[in-house]
Amino acid sequence: MEQPLLSLSGLTKAYPGVVANDDVGFHIGTGEIHALLGENGAGKSTLVKMIYGLVKPDRGEMVLNGSPFAPTKPSMARKSGVAMVFQHFSLFEALNVAENVALGMETPPPMRDLAKQIRDVSEKYGLPLDPDRTVGTLSVGERQRVEIIRCLLQNPKLLIMDEPTSVLTPQEVEVLFKTLNQLRAEGRSILYISHKLEEIRALCDNATILRGGKNVGTCIPAETTAREMAEMMVGSSFATPAAHNRAMGDVALQVSNLSLPAMDDFGTPLREVTLSLRKGEVLGIGGVAGNGQDELLLALSGERLAPAGSIAMNGQDISRIGTLARRKMGLLAAPEERLGHAAAPDMSLIENALLTGADRQNLSPKKIVNWRKARHFAEDVIRKFDVRTPGAHVAARALSGGNLQKFVVGREVLQNPDILIINQPTWGVDAAAAAAIRQALLDLAANGAAILVISQDLDELLEISDNFAALNEGRLSAARKVSDLDMEQIGLMMGGMEGAAA
Amino acid sequence: MITLEKRPEPSKHWTYLTPFVAIALTMIVGGAMFGMMGVDPFEAIRTIFWDPIFNTQFASYTRPQLLVKAGPLILIAIGLSLGFKAGIWNIGAEGQYIIGAVCGAAAGLAFYPSDSIFIFPLMLIFGMLGGWIWAMIPALLKTKLGTNEILVSLMLVYVAENILATAASGFLRNPDGRGFPGSRNFKEWDAAFNADIISGTGMHWGVLAAFIAVIAAYALMTKHLLGFQIRLSGEAPRAARFAGVNPSAMILICMGLSGALAGLAGIFEVTGPAGVVNIGFNAGYGFTAIIVAFLGRLNPIGILLAGLLMALTYIGGELTQLMLAMPAAAIQLFQGMLLFFLLAADVLVNFRIRFTSSAKGAA
Numbered sequence: 018m019e020q021p022l023l024s025l026s027g028l029t030k031a032y033p034g035v036v037a038n039d040d041v042g043f044h045i046g047t048g049e050i051h052a053l054l055g056e057n058g059a060g061k062s063t064l065v066k067m068i069y070g071l072v073k074p075d076r077g078e079m080v081l082n083g084s085p086f087a088p089t090k091p092s093m094a095r096k097s098g099v100a101m102v103f104q105h106f107s108l109f110e111a112l113n114v115a116e117n118v119a120l121g122m123e124t125p126p127p128m129r130d131l132a133k134q135i136r137d138v139s140e141k142y143g144l145p146l147d148p149d150r151t152v153g154t155l156s157v158g159e160r161q162r163v164e165i166i167r168c169l170l171q172n173p174k175l176l177i178m179d180e181p182t183s184v185l186t187p188q189e190v191e192v193l194f195k196t197l198n199q200l201r202a203e204g205r206s207i208l209y210i211s212h213k214l215e216e217i218r219a220l221c222d223n224a225t226i227l228r229g230g231k232n233v234g235t236c237i238p239a240e241t242t243a244r245e246m247a248e249m250m251v252g253s254s255f256a257t258p259a260a261h262n263r264a265m266g267d268v269a270l271q272v273s274n275l276s277l278p279a280m281d282d283f284g285t286p287l288r289e290v291t292l293s294l295r296k297g298e299v300l301g302i303g304g305v306a307g308n309g310q311d312e313l314l315l316a317l318s319g320e321r322l323a324p325a326g327s328i329a330m331n332g333q334d335i336s337r338i339g340t341l342a343r344r345k346m347g348l349l350a351a352p353e354e355r356l357g358h359a360a361a362p363d364m365s366l367i368e369n370a371l372l373t374g375a376d377r378q379n380l381s382p383k384k385i386v387n388w389r390k391a392r393h394f395a396e397d398v399i400r401k402f403d404v405r406t407p408g409a410h411v412a413a414r415a416l417s418g419g420n421l422q423k424f425v426v427g428r429e430v431l432q433n434p435d436i437l438i439i440n441q442p443t444w445g446v447d448a449a450a451a452a453a454i455r456q457a458l459l460d461l462a463a464n465g466a467a468i469l470v471i472s473q474d475l476d477e478l479l480e481i482s483d484n485f486a487a488l489n490e491g492r493l494s495a496a497r498k499v500s501d502l503d504m505e506q507i508g509l510m511m512g513g514m515e516g517a518a519a
Numbered sequence: 520m521i522t523l524e525k526r527p528e529p530s531k532h533w534t535y536l537t538p539f540v541a542i543a544l545t546m547i548v549g550g551a552m553f554g555m556m557g558v559d560p561f562e563a564i565r566t567i568f569w570d571p572i573f574n575t576q577f578a579s580y581t582r583p584q585l586l587v588k589a590g591p592l593i594l595i596a597i598g599l600s601l602g603f604k605a606g607i608w609n610i611g612a613e614g615q616y617i618i619g620a621v622c623g624a625a626a627g628l629a630f631y632p633s634d635s636i637f638i639f640p641l642m643l644i645f646g647m648l649g650g651w652i653w654a655m656i657p658a659l660l661k662t663k664l665g666t667n668e669i670l671v672s673l674m675l676v677y678v679a680e681n682i683l684a685t686a687a688s689g690f691l692r693n694p695d696g697r698g699f700p701g702s703r704n705f706k707e708w709d710a711a712f713n714a715d716i717i718s719g720t721g722m723h724w725g726v727l728a729a730f731i732a733v734i735a736a737y738a739l740m741t742k743h744l745l746g747f748q749i750r751l752s753g754e755a756p757r758a759a760r761f762a763g764v765n766p767s768a769m770i771l772i773c774m775g776l777s778g779a780l781a782g783l784a785g786i787f788e789v790t791g792p793a794g795v796v797n798i799g800f801n802a803g804y805g806f807t808a809i810i811v812a813f814l815g816r817l818n819p820i821g822i823l824l825a826g827l828l829m830a831l832t833y834i835g836g837e838l839t840q841l842m843l844a845m846p847a848a849a850i851q852l853f854q855g856m857l858l859f860f861l862l863a864a865d866v867l868v869n870f871r872i873r874f875t876s877s878a879k880g881a882a
Contacts, residue, residue, distance in 0.1 A: 320760050341763035352761060361755035363529060371747060372762045381744040412528045 028077035055227035100168035110153035214243035266296030269467035301482030318350035347435030362414035370395035402427030489513035541861035567835030583721030590726035593826035595808035598780030602773035611672030613805025614679035615650035619782020622649025650782015658774035701797035713791035725787025
């Protein structure tokens with residue numbers, strides 16, 4: 018690594034009100050997998066967008082292979098050998114794999130040649146993919162392969178990957194890592210963005226850590242603990258949730274053969290979902306996004322009514338009663354989408370506190386809103402959950418994702434639920450806050466509440482759950498004790514195999 | 520190059536400033552239009568905005584008209600604003616206004632020539648009922664069949680106009696009217712006459728009702744849980760559902776309230792300023808109220824001020840027709856401009872304008 022492949026120095030990009038990148042500089046060597054670590058909002062996306070020519074830096078320079086590099090559009094970056102796999106795919110479902118690949122090329126070869134090239138690359142790198150398959154029939158993992166192969170066909174020197182494993186099952190992650198290792202062995206470099214620390218430790222040679230837009234350090238992940246890296250990311254130390262050893266009580270929530278049709282063309286139907294949740298239990302529900310997580314939450318929270326007899330709380334059928342009545346009975350929920358679902362974006366935190374707290378906190382006796390009380394409740398949430406905001410009067414949309422998440426979770430937790438249904442409790446939240454949220458959930462369970470956590474973060478589920486089940490195409494596997502599970506089995510459960518066998 | 524940049528939070532001061540920007544722009548562009556029509560723009564603007572209140576010659580006649588015209592506009596706009604806040608678009612207030620007037624008048628005339636003190640209250644109740652029922656049609660169609668309330672409520676305006684024509688020349692026609700269309704004149708029937716509370720001010724019972732509606736709406740929106748739910752439904756429908764708000768109930772409540780208030784405005788109008796149920800008594804208040812509601816930022820106090828301003832342009836518009844021989848269409852265009860510029864200036868509430876020197880941003 019005499020001469021680095023890509024050197025960045027002094028890169029600065031400011032947006033109104035926020036400096037996304039402040040004097041960031043590091044090197045990526047040839048044949049190196051370089052991790053870019055940081056919390057949400059640390060400036061990772063802005064940085065890679067500058068490298069890929071989507072954003073023009075205000076200051077600073079990049080040197081690629083010894084010559085100045087200042088792409089003004091992605092096609093220029095691609096020509097210089099930089100390719101990128103985005104977190105969100107841009108594929109046309111109605112077209113087949115080869116057609117989708119051709120659409121992303123400046124001068125696509127004839128279809129038959131392209132199909133052969135795709136087959137060659139997919140074989141060479143162990144990414145099985147049939148160029149004639151329609152993209153609409155592919156799984157999320159296979160779709161990601163389309164994107165990766167699209168990049169590899171350009172023979173890139175540097176491949177940028179934005180949180181590639183967030184949508185994959187453990188087995189798929191393994192396949193991906195093999196491919197990435199092979200690319201490294203060929204002398205290609207990879208800039209790997211993730212906040213899954215164990216992954217980075219297993220895969221990456223070097224890591225650059227961003228915090229608040231600044232480069233706060235580099236490390237060799239293999240020689241650094243996940244905890245140390247996390248502390249660099251957040252800039253302070255934090256406590257991991259205490260181990261749990263709880264007594265479980267009676268069944269609080271019983272779901273039996275719950276089936277619900279999909280809400281629209283893109284939704285997933287729920288198919289004969291059965292689960293039981295006991296007092297003091299944390300049940301983790303895993304699964305790749307889009308396998309019925311939202312639908313399950315809506316059915317349990319009461320936003321969508323279920324067929325009579327399918328949901329019972331403490332033995333009482335609640336299938337046909339709505340959100341308000343369920344909330345009064347002690348069943349609270351926190352949906353995944355913070356802005357627009359869990360909270361109203363343009364309303365203040367006070368108003369958002371009223372949104373679910375009206376009844377249980379007695380914020381509007383006789384339908385007259387007691388704004389003072391609502392403000393106290395909001396301030397209580399802000400204080401106890403360390404929500405960073407200038408005050409309770411601020412609009413929800415002005416908060417960062419992680420802070421709003423803390424508010425949303427805190428709002429439900431402080432209402433002392435008997436049952437709490439929560440979808441993606443720590444999505445986009447920094448490590449310290451995520452630990453605090455998980456601890457709050459565990460405390461709640463320790464006090465006898467029944468908690469159902471739906472999450473795509475397996476580490477999180479394994480850390481806090483007593484039992485684990487997985488959603489696959491709207492079917493829920495049988496729940497298994499977390500202590501008896503290994504990654505292999507979890508992968509099978511997420512893939513729907515376990516459910517078929519049970 | 521000019522670029523628009525989203526603000527992190529809606530700007531508070533632009534929320535209140537944009538109506539004034541819109542008024543100023545309307546005056547400038549409207550003035551230019553008057554100029555092109557060969558009228559002195561300054562004189563035209565002065566005739567619209569100044570003369571109705573301050574002209575020594577005829578202000579004593581036009582000043583009471585301000586309240587007469589503003590009353591129904593405010594009353595209707597208050598009702599509409601509730602629905603608009605909740606994202607429910609009742610465009611057919613004009614129809615509800617007409618049906619309210621017809622129903623209220625019919626209820627009263629059934630007891631003609633009684634001089635009971637209950638006649639006028641009875642007419643008000645039936646006026647509200649008429650408007651409410653007319654608004655329930657699009658509301659129920661929306662909740663049961665998922666039809667678009669904008670189209671249905673708008674189309675029902677034209678149905679209402681035909682019912683009005685039928686009533687005026689048929690079942691409500693004055694039997695002593697020598698065959699001319701139009702009902703009995705309520706001004707000549709004390710039990711039904713909506714007289715000025717203070718004579719000569721234009722302050723009739725409908726204007727009082729409008730002021731009460733302003734206060735009630737203000738209390739509802741700021742203090743009552745229903746007001747919060749209305750705003751929540753408009754700003755974040757999914758969050759509203761999560762909060763336990765029933766979207767269908769919200770539609771029925773908002774449509775019902777706006778219909779009832781429009782109907783009430785209708786019966787106040789025929790028993791007072793209009794005097795008779797006849798074709799064309801309606802004068803388009805139901806449509807203009809939409810402009811009033813938005814010009815007033817859907818805020819009760821704002822609507823009060825916007826209603827008075829709109830009434831001013833109505834009266835001023837009539838004056839320009841009279842004094843400067845301007846066509847009625849010109850003044851309607853002028854009023855329309857106000858809404859147009861308001862909506863355009865509203866961009867500033869959520870965005871800020873930046874002038875960038877370089878020619879970047881080609882990607």
